[in-house]
Amino acid sequence: MSTDVDVVVVGGGPAGLSAAMRLRERGVSRVVVVEREKVAGGVPRHCVHPGFGMRDLHRLLSGPHYAETMVRRALARGVSLLSATTVTSCDEGGVNVTSARGTQRIDARAVILATGARERPRPARGVPGDRPAGVFTTGQLQQWTYLEGLPVGARALVVGAEHVSFSAILTLRHAGVATVALVTEHQRHQSVTGAGLVARTWGHAPVHSFTRVVEIIGRRRVEKVVLENLMTGRVWSETVDTVVFSGDWIPDHELARRCGIVMDPGTLGPASDALGRTSNANIYAAGNLLHPVESADVVSLWARDVADTVAAELLHRAEGTRPWVTLGIEKPVSWVWPNRIIVGHAPTRLRLHTESFTSARTLQLVSSGHVVAEQRLRRTTPNRSMNVASSFVDALGEASATIRLR
Ligand SMILES: Cc1cc2nc3c(=O)[nH]c(=O)nc-3n(C[C@H](O)[C@H](O)[C@H](O)COP(=O)(O)OP(=O)(O)OC[C@H]3O[C@@H](n4cnc5c(N)ncnc54)[C@H](O)[C@@H]3O)c2cc1C
Known part of the structure; x- marks a missing residue:
């Protein structure tokens, strides 16, 4: 070459x-x-x-x-x-x-x-506890199962409840592993409507909302995962030998x-x-x-x-x-793309993520302290991209600008 x-x-x-x-x-x-x-x-x-x-x-x-x-x-x-x-x-x-x-x-x-x-692996998520075998991301689980054909385990907990988390249930099922539950810190899952119902009825895997992993326990192999409900403070454990960190x-x-x-x-x-x-x-x-x-x-x-x-x-x-304007964000907006706009060249598309569920909000474009454009948003779902009309940034001048929800 x-x-x-x-x-x-x-x-x-x-x-x-x-x-x-x-x-x-x-x-x-x-x-x-x-x-x-x-x-x-x-x-x-x-x-x-x-x-x-x-x-x-x-x-x-x-x-x-x-x-x-x-x-x-x-x-x-x-x-x-x-x-x-x-x-x-x-x-x-x-x-x-x-x-x-x-x-x-x-x-x-x-x-x-x-x-x-x-996907962010376990060490990057700061989950306390032991460091036993049996911890995967969905991508690792798929490679392990489909590319290498290696045995996975018997009972799994899936951390996350976005599109890819439901894909993890399919892979676990293919590997002969039962999924005991999906857990998410958000108020509900972030996949398509009905995904939670399908997981519960077909996959026998309920989605536990407002739930975080407190600790992973196990010497050589995962033995248990300790969970906490963030709303009630209830702490319980699930006996599993596999944990899949999905999405994020x-x-x-x-x-x-x-x-x-x-x-x-x-x-x-x-x-x-x-x-x-x-x-x-x-x-x-x-x-x-x-x-x-x-x-x-x-x-x-x-x-x-x-x-x-x-x-x-x-x-x-x-x-x-090319002169360009940097597009900043204010929480709960977690990112916007494109985040650099060439002055005079409106992008054909604008994608946005928020860190939480929101409904009936106004998306504002703020430049030099003034709101220069507004758009109504019905709702946003964390971990899911949403489209914003690209005309939203038409009014952008040469100053920097910020996108925020009000
Ligand atoms: C579990 C799961 C299920 C999915 N299901 C669907 C689905 O049903 N339908 C769908 O449309 N999409 C699905 N997706 C999403 C889809 O796979 C991704 O959108 C797509 O693969 C992204 O493509 P990409 O080229 O950006 O990145 P990747 O597919 O991640 O490709 C990046 C490539 O870059 C290589 N690379 C990285 N660094 C270097 C380097 N330094 N030097 C050389 N090479 C490097 C990597 O090896 C890799 O091959 C799924 C994803 C996952 C994880």
Whole structure:
């Protein structure tokens, strides 16, 4: 493989593969995707259930089938794939990689970071207690079950009650493990309507609201989990040998930080405009790295927009320096994306997360102490993205601005 390319894409998940394919379609000649795993495809590789590809491939596929299809299509379009290779650092002129073959420099005219997101593991959640075996995130559980075929346990507690938490019940069931309950500190689950009912009746797993994990007990293997109801103060324990920490996503942002990119304090991913342009010229970002977590087909479609921008800027050198406004947030808004708005270029979309359930609120855009735009919001659900009309930021001037709920 050449060590001098037009674009290097870091991460061979749905976002990276989709961006790479689009670049080739837009006439960019030398596009390489670097993937640290032996097999490219990203998270869908171990999501053995249907629900992938509706919006981008117009087919309903299982995760592994979707991943294979994306890899096959990328190769057919002339994308070079460098797997079992990790990007260790990057700059505006390319990336440094390491693999079993040693280290290597790949010079590139542009870099797209598409390193995805991960669930916060137990140590990052500050859960006290022993450190026994039997503790997973949903992603780890899926790899363990579907990719490695290893035994999991007999009785599990799922921490979290968002979309992916219900997916964890399916995986546990496939592994022959009973789910005793899902616990969430919020007032109810954060998945689609009816998910809680399905979990309770079909999966025999009630959702305990306002509940936190106080302690994990077990010498070699998990034996018990102590729980507390935050409203009543009631403390009880569940006898389980497996705990799955689900959801609570965080962008896989270490590489982006190492590249010196300005990070957004809300999303914890690179601060970027709607087209994936970061603070560093020639370095772009796509997919769940920008704001966790969207579905695979959504990140794939949005990554095409990033690729269009990269192609235009490479082939036509369209724009010089661009003044932008940083969009801040006030709690309970936990993040907004894009969080950088190029003055005079309204984004095509605006996504927002809140840290709690809210209803009948007004979303305000505040600039220089004045409310410059308002929009009514019926309700928000934590851990779920919601759309805001992009016209909301039309009134943005060159001063910085904050989004808040009133
Ligand atoms: C349990 C679960 C169930 C899901 N179910 C669905 C569903 O039914 N339908 C749906 O549409 N979506 C689903 N999703 C979401 C979907 O998987 C993600 O939206 C999608 O994978 C995000 O794509 P991405 O390319 O941004 O990131 P990823 O898929 O995370 O890909 C990132 C890639 O970057 C690589 N990488 C990271 N760092 C480096 C580095 N330094 N060097 C080289 N490579 C690197 C990683 O190895 C990885 O392959 C599910 C997710 C989970 C966890």
